[in-house]
Amino acid sequence: MPRSTSSRLILCAVVSVLSLPVPAQSESNFRRPNWDRVLALQTAAMGDSGAQRDEWFRELREGDSEALLQSIMQFSAAGELASPVREQQLFLFTVALADFPAEQVPARLLEFLANYSPQTLVAHEESENNAVALFNIPAAARGVQYALARQQGEIHAAALLAAPADRWIDQYLAASPAAKAGFLDALEFASGAEIAGLDRKVQGLLSDQPALTTVAARTALAAVDVSSMRHVLESGSGPAVTAMLRAVTGTLATHDRAELLLASIESAPAQNAALAIALLSPGLQAVPQVISTLFDLLGDPELGSAAALALMGFDEAGIRSQLLLLSGSKSLAATRARMAIQLGESAAMQGAQQ
Amino acid sequence: MKQAMAWLALSLAWAGLPAHAQEARIVHWVETAPVEDTNSIALGYAVPVPVDTPLPFDGFRSYAGLHARHQDLANTTPWVHPVSVGTTRAGRTIWAYRMGDADLQTRTGSAEQAMLTNGGIHAREWQTPETVTGIMELLVEQQNDQFLYRYLLDNANIILIPVLNVDGFMQTQR
Numbered sequence: 001m002p003r004s005t006s007s008r009l010i011l012c013a014v015v016s017v018l019s020l021p022v023p024a025q026s027e028s029n030f031r032r033p034n035w036d037r038v039l040a041l042q043t044a045a046m047g048d049s050g051a052q053r054d055e056w057f058r059e060l061r062e063g064d065s066e067a068l069l070q071s072i073m074q075f076s077a078a079g080e081l082a083s084p085v086r087e088q089q090l091f092l093f094t095v096a097l098a099d100f101p102a103e104q105v106p107a108r109l110l111e112f113l114a115n116y117s118p119q120t121l122v123a124h125e126e127s128e129n130n131a132v133a134l135f136n137i138p139a140a141a142r143g144v145q146y147a148l149a150r151q152q153g154e155i156h157a158a159a160l161l162a163a164p165a166d167r168w169i170d171q172y173l174a175a176s177p178a179a180k181a182g183f184l185d186a187l188e189f190a191s192g193a194e195i196a197g198l199d200r201k202v203q204g205l206l207s208d209q210p211a212l213t214t215v216a217a218r219t220a221l222a223a224v225d226v227s228s229m230r231h232v233l234e235s236g237s238g239p240a241v242t243a244m245l246r247a248v249t250g251t252l253a254t255h256d257r258a259e260l261l262l263a264s265i266e267s268a269p270a271q272n273a274a275l276a277i278a279l280l281s282p283g284l285q286a287v288p289q290v291i292s293t294l295f296d297l298l299g300d301p302e303l304g305s306a307a308a309l310a311l312m313g314f315d316e317a318g319i320r321s322q323l324l325l326l327s328g329s330k331s332l333a334a335t336r337a338r339m340a341i342q343l344g345e346s347a348a349m350q351g352a353q354q
Numbered sequence: 355m356k357q358a359m360a361w362l363a364l365s366l367a368w369a370g371l372p373a374h375a376q377e378a379r380i381v382h383w384v385e386t387a388p389v390e391d392t393n394s395i396a397l398g399y400a401v402p403v404p405v406d407t408p409l410p411f412d413g414f415r416s417y418a419g420l421h422a423r424h425q426d427l428a429n430t431t432p433w434v435h436p437v438s439v440g441t442t443r444a445g446r447t448i449w450a451y452r453m454g455d456a457d458l459q460t461r462t463g464s465a466e467q468a469m470l471t472n473g474g475i476h477a478r479e480w481q482t483p484e485t486v487t488g489i490m491e492l493l494v495e496q497q498n499d500q501f502l503y504r505y506l507l508d509n510a511n512i513i514l515i516p517v518l519n520v521d522g523f524m525q526t527q528r
Contacts, residue, residue: 095389140389143398146398237412238412239400239412239413241411241412242405242411242412242413243400246403270409271409271410271411272411274407274408274409274411275405275407275409275411277407278405278406278407278419279405301430302409304426305408305409305422305423305425305426306407306408306409306422308422308426309406309407309408309418309419309422310406313406332430335429335430336426336429338429339422339425339426339429342425343418343421343422343425346447347418349445350444350445350446
């Protein structure tokens with residue numbers, strides 16, 4: 001067969017396959033509400049004695065995981081009970097698992113609950129044709145899995161605090177997101193010496209390991225160490241930087257806050273310096289060095305708009321007249337001064353209208 | 355007497371409201387909450403709080419921060435042209451930014467095509483104003499790439515409305 005003919009046949013076959021009607025899969029996957037919300041809740045309340053859950057809790061405490069799993073599997077398939085009755089029991093039991101020690105909750109049980117398909121479907125509060133599970137057992141089970149992993153991470157990290165800081169850091173970096181959160185929880189219980197040791201080590205590693213920003217920010221805050229906070233601003237990245245700056249507002253004295261702000265303007269990357277300007281400068285209008293630095297910054301290509309926004313936020317007559325004085329020329333600083341005045345005027349006008 | 359009549363009218367109006375309107379309640383976003391707490395929505399992560407900063411970061415900028423960024427790029431580059439396209443119910447200006455060179459012609463002399471991208475229609479969806487602002491920042495940053503971005507700046511009108519629903523956006527950022 002000539003090559004061109006076979007190519008045409010292949011093309012023809014492909015086109016024929018593509019033009020076949022697609023089975024209406026979406027219809028079978030789309031689930032409609034099958035219970036009225038109020039009726040389902042009433043049904044669930046009437047059928048709930050709590051005795052079944054007490055029995056499961058007893059089996060859980062006794063460590064009889066196989067019997068417990070079998071009992072729950074049978075109960076979840078018990079056709080003689082209305083689905084809201086069954087699912088409320090399962091849901092309340094699942095949620096309560098988060099309060100048990102992690103080693104007492106069988107992983108297979110949580111896996112079963114996480115893969116359970118809810119049967120009581122009610123209309124979404126804002127869209128009546130869309131079904132939502134009244135008792136979202138899989139979501140609750142995933143939440144419990146997270147909470148227990150976090151709990152285990154916290155216990156492990158608390159024990160590691162006595163070990164060399166390197167080990168704590170290595171294991172933090174290797175941990176799952178849930179366990180990482182547990183590691184951070186453990187810092188609440190660390191002694192001053194343990195925090196100081198960890199802070200020294202983590203600050204030393206931060207430039208090469210930005211993933212340590214959250215730990216570095218937490219230890220800097222716990223140690224109330226301005227030089228460590230400065231280092232986080234210089235080398236850290238991510239949401240932990242913002243969280244640290246917010247927390248600083250309540251913990252540092254005015255002169256320390258001013259020092260941190262001026263240091264970050266001098267040496268932090270623009271993004272972090274702009275955050276520091278936004279979050280540390282409010283309340284520092286009485287520190288002359290801060291005000292003069294912000295005015296000097298107006299001509300800075302990267303940080304000028306952040307400085308303009310901060311100066312506008314002070315809402316002080318002296319600062320406004322200084323901006324007005326500066327705004328007459330054609331420099332970049334003057335452009336920013338005009339912008340600060342305009343933003344301030346439009347904010348004041350909107351405030352008056354409301 | 356007048357006061358009593360007013361109270362009566364209010365009570366009747368309240369009684370006549372549909373059940374779902376009477377049940378409307380304020381719920382708060384929190385990081386974690388007990389399951390029985392029906393007045394909170396537990397997100398499972400720290401509740402985002404907008405920051406008054408003009409530069410992008412790992413979080414959400416406030417309206418003031420975003421607006422300062424747009425105006426600053428308009429003031430300091432030749433590519434961003436601000437236009438007021440309306441006023442909100444609360445009297446706030448709705449800003450559009452035309453991205454491109456000063457003329458409305460392509461390099462070959464024909465009329466430039468236009469494309470519109472807007473964000474911030476749904477008040478609670480804070481990512482779209484960031485995305486539209488990100489497009490603006492990208493076009494300015496890449497102005498000298500001598501390739502796609504510069505071609506677009508020279509030959510197209512890219513209209514960006516970073517926040518269409520300014521009132522709603524600011525309401526949710528309080």
